[in-house]
Amino acid sequence: MAADRWQGARQPGSAVTAVGVEHVRLSYEYLDRSDLDGYASLFDADAVLQRPGEREVRGREEIEAYQARREHRGGAHVLDEVIAAEGRVAVVGKIVRAGTEVGFADIFALSEHGLLRSQRTYFFATPA
Structure with missing residues (x-):
């Protein structure tokens, strides 16, 4: 698991977690508006993005390039629970x-x- 390299790192407190929640919410808004620069700015320089069936994406620049290759126009993220x-x-x-x-x-x-x-x-899918 890629995030394991941060095990043992100091965990953010509740105030920083509240800021993180806002960054998570903003990440979806930025994707929906195709603001990839804004989206990438929310990630740590060494961040890791993992999606099923795809290679792991590492680093803010690679994450922005990865999202640029995906189609984001004409869709919206609807958050049911955070x-x-x-x-x-x-x-x-x-x-x-x-x-x-x-x-x-x-x-x-x-x-x-x-x-x-x-x-x-x-992603939610019916098991085969």
């Missing part, structure tokens, strides 16, 4: 595009400054 504990944020929601919805869950780890240091995404 759950936070010190240093972690979990989001359950859906992506709505062209009348279709795909459920997702994201787990974020925060830096001691409230930046996003990792994001792991899961």
Whole structure:
């Protein structure tokens, strides 16, 4: 697990976690507006992005380049739940595009400054 390299690191307190929650919420807004510079600014320089079936993306610049290759126009993230504990944020929601919805869950780890240091995404699908 990529985020393991931060195990033992000082965990953010509740005030920093509250800032991290706002950064998580902003990350979806920035993606929906295709503001990739704003999106990338929310991530720690050494952040890790993990999505099912794709290679791990490392570093703020790679994360921005990865998102630039994806299509974000014409869709919206709808957040159903945002759950936070010190240093972690979990989001359950859906992506709505062209009348279709795909459920997702994201787990974020925060830096001691409230930046996003990792994001792991899961999509809801019926098991085969």
